[in-house]
Amino acid sequence: MNNKQKSEMGNPKKDGVLKQAARWAARMFGYKAENKYARGVWYVFATSAAALTLYLAVALTIVIVDGVCDIISDYKYHRKDQDPTYLHDFGNQYVSPYVIYHDWYPSYLYNMKTGRRTLTDVHWICKSSDGDSIACYSTLEEHKRGYFNRFTGEVVVPAQFDKAWIFSDGLACVYEKGTLHFIDHDGKKVMDKEFPYGIRNDDYCFHNGLCIMYDENGRFGLIDKQGEWVVEPQYYEIEYDTKGFWLVQDCDWNYGLLDAKGQMLLPVEYGNITVHHDDSCIFTRHLNHVNQVLDFECNVLNSCNYMSVEMLEYNNGEYDENGDLKTYPANCMEYFTTEWYCGLMDKQGNIITPPIYSRIEAISANRYHCDWAYGSVILDDKGQEVGEKL
Numbered sequence: 001m002n003n004k005q006k007s008e009m010g011n012p013k014k015d016g017v018l019k020q021a022a023r024w025a026a027r028m029f030g031y032k033a034e035n036k037y038a039r040g041v042w043y044v045f046a047t048s049a050a051a052l053t054l055y056l057a058v059a060l061t062i063v064i065v066d067g068v069c070d071i072i073s074d075y076k077y078h079r080k081d082q083d084p085t086y087l088h089d090f091g092n093q094y095v096s097p098y099v100i101y102h103d104w105y106p107s108y109l110y111n112m113k114t115g116r117r118t119l120t121d122v123h124w125i126c127k128s129s130d131g132d133s134i135a136c137y138s139t140l141e142e143h144k145r146g147y148f149n150r151f152t153g154e155v156v157v158p159a160q161f162d163k164a165w166i167f168s169d170g171l172a173c174v175y176e177k178g179t180l181h182f183i184d185h186d187g188k189k190v191m192d193k194e195f196p197y198g199i200r201n202d203d204y205c206f207h208n209g210l211c212i213m214y215d216e217n218g219r220f221g222l223i224d225k226q227g228e229w230v231v232e233p234q235y236y237e238i239e240y241d242t243k244g245f246w247l248v249q250d251c252d253w254n255y256g257l258l259d260a261k262g263q264m265l266l267p268v269e270y271g272n273i274t275v276h277h278d279d280s281c282i283f284t285r286h287l288n289h290v291n292q293v294l295d296f297e298c299n300v301l302n303s304c305n306y307m308s309v310e311m312l313e314y315n316n317g318e319y320d321e322n323g324d325l326k327t328y329p330a331n332c333m334e335y336f337t338t339e340w341y342c343g344l345m346d347k348q349g350n351i352i353t354p355p356i357y358s359r360i361e362a363i364s365a366n367r368y369h370c371d372w373a374y375g376s377v378i379l380d381d382k383g384q385e386v387g388e389k390l
Contacts, residue, residue, distance in 0.1 A: 084116050084117045088102055091104030097151075098111060099150055099151065107120070107122040108120045118153035119154075119155060122138070123138040127166065130168060133149055133150060134149060134150070142159070145159055145164035146160060147167075147185075161174040162176060168207070168211075175197055180195045180196070181194045181195070191225075195214060196214055198220065200214075201214060203239075210231075211224075215233035222262050236251045245265070253271075254287070269286075272285040281296070283305070290337075291304065307338050310336070311330075312332060314330055314362035314363055330362035341356060341358065344368060344370075344383055352382065366380055
């Protein structure tokens with residue numbers, strides 16, 4: 001190569017890396033320096049190609065490095081998942097002072113004293129509400145239920161039941177081979193009797209020595225710890241309240257209330273019964289929509305509990321000087337229950353009629369047009385019918 005060609009191609013020893021890459025790209029595309037303009041065009045093209053190649057090489061290197069790092073991280077994480085001594089630092093809840101339940105995958109129980117996992121493949125756990133040492137758990141794969149000691153994390157009754165409930169009063173109800181029965185802390189059956197499973201109840205636990213149970217006729221009652229009926233199976237539903245009451249319901253949707261021992265407190269003749277813990281009282285609604293407030297001994301605190309009271313007004317067709325219809329106050333007022341049924345009340349606050357009406361309209365000072373489920377009637381100030389039913 002003569003001096004002129006060397007001058008046109010440049011000096012490789014003095015050129016930078018980018019120029020050398022551009023010169024190499026130019027030779028790849030058959031570049032020959034014939035004039036100054038051609039050299040400029042090809043240098044721009046070759047420099048762009050070299051920069052693009054360098055960018056792609058860097059990007060590919062980053063992708064490869066990230067992939068390798070992910071593989072290494074997954075390998076380390078997998079090893080931690082399989083390590084029986086490893087405790088994850090998230091998704092943990094204390095079952096007892098030394099036993100932790102890790103509820104993220106992989107789920108397990110971990111004993112802080114031994115530094116090892118005591119139970120794996122855990123779907124969920126449930127502790128007893130009365131502080132029993134034995135807790136219930138379900139497996140993740142087969143969804144079988146068993147029991148473990150919540151202070152050690154060790155299994156005491158292997159997962160073998162289709163359904164299982166927490167221990168209460170020292171016994172636990174389990175569902176196996178199509179029937180319900182009760183076991184003790186060793187997993188041994190404690191009574192000869194077996195019961196059908198009722199899908200309308202999911203509280204097969206003892207409360208004050210009694211447990212809701214279902215019979216072959218589809219009715220609920222209460223049994224004791226020997227499996228004997230304390231309350232005969234006669235109700236459509238039974239629900240336990242934490243204040244010690246049993247709320248019962250018949251097939252006609254009438255409600256009643258039993259005490260902690262299953263004795264009748266309120267007969268099954270109410271439209272609704274609600275136990276209010278904060279107010280320490282019981283709200284009842286009779287079938288005639290009368291709402292009452294009782295204390296926990298079922299003494300009446302308020303014989304007619306209503307939501308609001310409104311004045312009743314009537315008109316006799318007269319107009320004032322502005323052309324507005326004149327209205328006059330009636331002798332009685334109208335009160336409303338929480339279900340928006342209404343009744344008549346005098347101006348001293350005494351209840352005249354039960355809240356069985358859907359609408360009341362005053363048609364004179366002492367006459368009221370009342371709509372109810374069976375039509376309409378006209379009542380006087382005493383709540384007596386004074387006209388034929390409309």
